[in-house]
Amino acid sequence: MKVVVDHKLCLKSGQCTYLHPEVFKEGPDGYPVPLVETLEGELLEGAEDAAEICPSGALALVEAASEKE
Amino acid sequence: MQAPSIFSEEMTVNPYPAYQAMRDQTPVHSASFGPGQGLRGAWILMRHDDVYGALRDHETFASGFPAGGGPGGVSMVLINDDPPRHTRFRKLVNKAFTPRRIAELEPWITGVADELLAEVGPGETDVVSNYTIPLPVKVIARLLGIPGEEYRTFKSWTDSVLNFDSGGPDRMQKVFEMVTYFGKMAAARREHGAEDLITALVEAEVEGEALQDSEVLGFCILLLIAGNETTTNLMGNMLNVLAERPALWAQLRDDRSLVPIVIEETLRFESPVQFLFRRTTRDTEVSGVTIPEGQSVLPFVGAANRDPSEFPDPDEFRLDRDLHNHVAFGMGIHYCLGSPLARAEARITLNAFLDRFDRLEPGSTPGLRQTGSPIIYGFRELPLTLGA
Numbered sequence: 001m002k003v004v005v006d007h008k009l010c011l012k013s014g015q016c017t018y019l020h021p022e023v024f025k026e027g028p029d030g031y032p033v034p035l036v037e038t039l040e041g042e043l044l045e046g047a048e049d050a051a052e053i054c055p056s057g058a059l060a061l062v063e064a065a066s067e068k069e
Numbered sequence: 070m071q072a073p074s075i076f077s078e079e080m081t082v083n084p085y086p087a088y089q090a091m092r093d094q095t096p097v098h099s100a101s102f103g104p105g106q107g108l109r110g111a112w113i114l115m116r117h118d119d120v121y122g123a124l125r126d127h128e129t130f131a132s133g134f135p136a137g138g139g140p141g142g143v144s145m146v147l148i149n150d151d152p153p154r155h156t157r158f159r160k161l162v163n164k165a166f167t168p169r170r171i172a173e174l175e176p177w178i179t180g181v182a183d184e185l186l187a188e189v190g191p192g193e194t195d196v197v198s199n200y201t202i203p204l205p206v207k208v209i210a211r212l213l214g215i216p217g218e219e220y221r222t223f224k225s226w227t228d229s230v231l232n233f234d235s236g237g238p239d240r241m242q243k244v245f246e247m248v249t250y251f252g253k254m255a256a257a258r259r260e261h262g263a264e265d266l267i268t269a270l271v272e273a274e275v276e277g278e279a280l281q282d283s284e285v286l287g288f289c290i291l292l293l294i295a296g297n298e299t300t301t302n303l304m305g306n307m308l309n310v311l312a313e314r315p316a317l318w319a320q321l322r323d324d325r326s327l328v329p330i331v332i333e334e335t336l337r338f339e340s341p342v343q344f345l346f347r348r349t350t351r352d353t354e355v356s357g358v359t360i361p362e363g364q365s366v367l368p369f370v371g372a373a374n375r376d377p378s379e380f381p382d383p384d385e386f387r388l389d390r391d392l393h394n395h396v397a398f399g400m401g402i403h404y405c406l407g408s409p410l411a412r413a414e415a416r417i418t419l420n421a422f423l424d425r426f427d428r429l430e431p432g433s434t435p436g437l438r439q440t441g442s443p444i445i446y447g448f449r450e451l452p453l454t455l456g457a
Contacts, residue, residue: 010393011393011404012393012394012400013398013400013401013404014125014400014401014402014404015163015402015404018156018159018401018402019156019159019160019163030125052164052167052169053163053164053167054168055168055398055404055405055408055409057168
């Protein structure tokens with residue numbers, strides 16, 4: 001799985017980078033940037049939690065390209 | 070510098086002219102305005118860039134206050150906490166306010182709104198006492214697991230805590246009553262758990278440690294205060310804006326997709342919280358001005374939201390803005406925990422009023438703004454005429 005950030009919804013509140021620095025870093029424009037492309041184990045759990053608590057509903061987990069087929 | 074007292078009653082009722090006059094001269098220390106400005110002196114930030122930047126830089130602009138408590142002597146869990154304590158607590162309560170949890174509550178919140186409006190009906194009514202106060206108190210009371218009928222008592226507690234100018238024994242008495250009440254609630258939940266947030270708090274462990282009684286109390290008080298005063302004022306400000314704009318009301322009745330935009334623009338245009346408290350942990354430069362370490366800083370979110378360099382024609386209520394950067398809920402690590410709930414309550418409210426009333430107009434007497442606290446922007450009384 002990988003996490004995607006919807007820039008139309010993201011308010012850059014910074015909760016994901018704050019509470020899950022193992023998954024996200026803050027990009028130069030203030031949007032969160034995932035540190036790892038394909039998420040597994042604790043990183044996946046962290047990303048799931050970040051998506052759940054995101055106040056703007058801007059994070060989604062989708063299948064990574066390498067996982068298809 | 071000729072400026073009004075920044076914490077005058079006049080400014081609490083209508084702060085916008087003062088923001089406009091002062092913004093270009095900020096950052097500025099309140100002592101520049103002469104003695105008697107309260108809060109023992111603080112740096113005032115009013116530009117959007119400065120406020121936004123300070124809120125995102127929690128390492129330089131901390132929220133904790135030295136021993137003796139925060140502003141007004143009340144140190145609030147989360148609000149007056151910095152990492153790592155803030156991080157632990159935020160993780161703990163975040164789950165209670167996720168958009169999904171709030172979505173599950175929405176049918177019930179709609180039911181409360183319907184009940185309140187069944188009593189209101191068409192004609193003239195004070196929407197503050199009959200709707201915008203009871204709705205959020207009932208909602209947060211249910212989340213916490215306390216009986217909703219006691220909302221008038223809760224309201225008097227929160228008023229006392231927020232009104233830090235009044236001071237004196239009455240305020241301390243109210244705070245004492247509130248602490249006693251929640252202490253009993255927490256003890257009861259330790260005996261017999263229930264499906265509510267107080268139970269979740271007393272059972273919670275953060276990194277292997279249970280919360281202390283004082284921390285559980287702190288949470289209850291935070292959620293009760295933060296969860297009702299602010300939402301009351303958001304909804305009152307929104308209904309007032311719409312009562313003054315009959316064409317917009319008609320437009321909304323035709324196109325409900327505009328409802329969330331009206332809520333965000335209300336948050337920007339008349340922010341329920343006008344300023345926040347921070348404290349510098351090191352010397353720092355803001356718009357070319359050096360603010361030394363250890364200083365109180367007041368980021369005025371209400372002024373940032375009216376900054377023309379971020380929001381063109383800021384004193385106009387418009388639906389075609391980019392509102393991503395309004396700071397009514399703050400920004401950064403302290404971003405309002407309850408924002409999904411506040412947005413849901415405002416949306417449910419606006420839809421419920423639109424369903425029932427073809428017109429929303431000012432009442433026969435003007436609304437009265439609250440004057441107890443310069444932090445808060447909202448109505449004490451708001452008579453409106455509801456047409457059906």
